[in-house]
Amino acid sequence: MAKEITSREEDYSQWYIDIVKKAGLAENSAVRGCMVIKPYGFAIWEKMQAQLDKRFKETGHVNAYFPLFIPKSFLSKEAAHVDGFAKECAVVTHHRLMNDPNGTGVIVDPAAKLEEELIVRPTSETIIWNTYKDWIKSYRDLPLLINQWANVVRWEMRTRLFLRTAEFLWQEGHTAHATKQEAIDEAKQMQDVYAEFAETYMAMPVIKGLKSDSERFAGAEDTYTIEAMMQDGKALQAGTSHFLGQNFAKAFDVKFQNQNQKEEYVWATSWGVSTRLMGALIMTHSDDEGLVLPPKLAPIQVVIIPIPKANGVITEVVENIQAELKAKGISTKYDKDKKKQPGFKFAEYEMLGVPVRLAIGKRDLANGTVEVARRDTKEKFNLPLEGISDAIEKLLEEIQDNLFQKAINHRAENTTTVDTWDEFQEVLEKKGGFLSAHWDGTEETEEKIKEITKATIRCIPLDQPEEEGKCVFSGNPSKKRVIFAKAY
RNA sequence: CGGGGCGUAGCGCAGCCCGGUUAGCGCACCUGGUUUGGGACCAGGGGGUCGCAGGUUCGAAUCCUGCCGCCCCGACCA
Numbered sequence: 258m259a260k261e262i263t264s265r266e267e268d269y270s271q272w273y274i275d276i277v278k279k280a281g282l283a284e285n286s287a288v289r290g291c292m293v294i295k296p297y298g299f300a301i302w303e304k305m306q307a308q309l310d311k312r313f314k315e316t317g318h319v320n321a322y323f324p325l326f327i328p329k330s331f332l333s334k335e336a337a338h339v340d341g342f343a344k345e346c347a348v349v350t351h352h353r354l355m356n357d358p359n360g361t362g363v364i365v366d367p368a369a370k371l372e373e374e375l376i377v378r379p380t381s382e383t384i385i386w387n388t389y390k391d392w393i394k395s396y397r398d399l400p401l402l403i404n405q406w407a408n409v410v411r412w413e414m415r416t417r418l419f420l421r422t423a424e425f426l427w428q429e430g431h432t433a434h435a436t437k438q439e440a441i442d443e444a445k446q447m448q449d450v451y452a453e454f455a456e457t458y459m460a461m462p463v464i465k466g467l468k469s470d471s472e473r474f475a476g477a478e479d480t481y482t483i484e485a486m487m488q489d490g491k492a493l494q495a496g497t498s499h500f501l502g503q504n505f506a507k508a509f510d511v512k513f514q515n516q517n518q519k520e521e522y523v524w525a526t527s528w529g530v531s532t533r534l535m536g537a538l539i540m541t542h543s544d545d546e547g548l549v550l551p552p553k554l555a556p557i558q559v560v561i562i563p564i565p566k567a568n569g570v571i572t573e574v575v576e577n578i579q580a581e582l583k584a585k586g587i588s589t590k591y592d593k594d595k596k597k598q599p600g601f602k603f604a605e606y607e608m609l610g611v612p613v614r615l616a617i618g619k620r621d622l623a624n625g626t627v628e629v630a631r632r633d634t635k636e637k638f639n640l641p642l643e644g645i646s647d648a649i650e651k652l653l654e655e656i657q658d659n660l661f662q663k664a665i666n667h668r669a670e671n672t673t674t675v676d677t678w679d680e681f682q683e684v685l686e687k688k689g690g691f692l693s694a695h696w697d698g699t700e701e702t703e704e705k706i707k708e709i710t711k712a713t714i715r716c717i718p719l720d721q722p723e724e725e726g727k728c729v730f731s732g733n734p735s736k737k738r739v740i741f742a743k744a745y
Numbered sequence: 746c747g748g749g750g751c752g753u754a755g756c757g758c759a760g761c762c763c764g765g766u767u768a769g770c771g772c773a774c775c776u777g778g779u780u781u782g783g784g785a786c787c788a789g790g791g792g793g794u795c796g797c798a799g800g801u802u803c804g805a806a807u808c809c810u811g812c813c814g815c816c817c818c819g820a821c822c823a
Contacts, residue, residue, distance in 0.1 A: 342822095344821075413821075414819095414822085415818090415822095421823070427823075496823085532823095564781085565782070598784075600783035601785090605784080621782095628782080
């Protein structure tokens with residue numbers, strides 16, 4: 258493993274890439290814009306999945322799976338939806354290859370042209386709503402609460418590992434409801450689920466809000482979002498939950514009979530989070546020494562390193578510690594590798610973001626102690642072997658809390674309330690971060706601000722109190738502050 | 746799609762301008778030994794269609810032409 262990571266100060270973007278590569282999370286593949294998620298990165302993703310999946314099921318959802326391919330005609334049934342996705346679709350036109358008659362290799366067999374092209378799903382609303390049409394007849398079939406874990410493809414012009422890749426992994430929930438209110442409640446509920454997961458598991462504070470018209474999902478009435486602040490002050494949309502109104506029901510003719518024997522279109526939501534959360538996790542906590550993982554998502558929570566090398570006595574002590582920790586549900590790794598020196602291992606596990614490191618040598622055996630190092634603060638101290646597992650359990654909780662608190666503080670320090678246009682530009686330029694400002698609610702103003710400053714409205718916060726004010730740009734009256742920021 | 750950069754061993758690079766022995770270095774890998782409380786050292790060893798295809802030449806990693814790919818920055822997006 259290479260030793261050097263570009264510092265955040267020197268080049269934040271390169272720092273991010275270095276972390277992803279050197280911590281073995283992912284790498285670029287032979288396919289443009291598509292990444293290989295490596296075992297360590299995937300292990301983190303699996304921990305995220307497990308927690309999210311549990312929460313989806315606790316809120317009454319079930320998993321299913323829909324096809325990767327969508328007939329081209331489906332996509333165009335909802336006007337706003339096709340507008341939003343048409344420009345980034347991969348299209349399947351043929352189903353067979355043949356030997357190249359003029360040389361070596363294979364070519365697409367022209368005789369194998371598909372009658373209707375297939376789109377590789379950029380999202381599954383259309384294929385799912387086409388299916389729901391057959392599943393929903395009565396109010397008794399509602400609500401329909403389904404989630405799928407899948408890959409999707411969006412042919413992005415420019416990609417970045419985890420943050421934006423041409424193919425990415427995600428989950429997409431698609432629900433159908435009898436009433437508007439129920440669908441809105443569902444969309445908000447899932448936003449809450451995402452926020453709770455982000456904060457308690459990823460230790461990443463998020464702002465719950467509503468997207469402005471221009472940032473809304475293609476085909477949605479309202480998009481509920483969770484927005485996080487990265488260490489460079491830029492915003493990252495970490496998850497979205499859409500109230501789709503009756504748009505897809507109308508597009509796919511999905512009606513049900515209510516209790517009064519009247520036919521109605523159903524109300525819909527969709528919601529998703531993706532492997533982008535990996536990027537969010539990295540950019541929220543990591544430092545110039547490597548990845549920093551919150552204990553709740555770390556594949557290895559405690560690494561134990563023998564000093565100078567494993568022997569029978571040390572191994573016996575370590576195995577006891579491991580057994581105690583395992584009983585508490587704490588994952589450990591005992592690195593007995595004799596070829597690598599302790600110093601190398603220290604650096605290596607720091608790179609991997611393992612929250613707690615224990616070192617045990619002769620000195621410790623004599624004193625009945627262990628050397629404990631925490632990844633988040635880089636502090637080292639000795640703890641008695643007696644009761645070590647209780648101490649580590651507490652320490653892991655403390656690290657989890659500390660990371661969250663640090664992230665909250667960082668966000669607070671980089672959130673500025675601004676009231677004038679000069680102030681807006683100056684703060685954005687010199688300090689960055691989130692700007693809480695009044696906005697007149699028009700798309701024109703938002704667009705102009707974006708043109709001039711590159712900052713967009715990240716969200717209209719839900720918990721923001723109403724407050725009379727004047728739009729920071731137009732001076733027109735405004736009732737609420739919104740969050741502006743430059744975004745990933 | 747615009748701008749920039751890069752394709753040479755698993756990884757990171759030098760060599761190319763100015764063509765000329767067996768294409769080199771660091772890390773990693775293999776063997777042996779000494780080490781080991783913050784990235785060890787010594788000795789020996791294995792590994793290359795120099796991105797692809799043409800061309801120039803006695804001779805091409807190096808010069809010319811075309812192609813392909815990747816990365817970074819911007820416009821578009823989770």
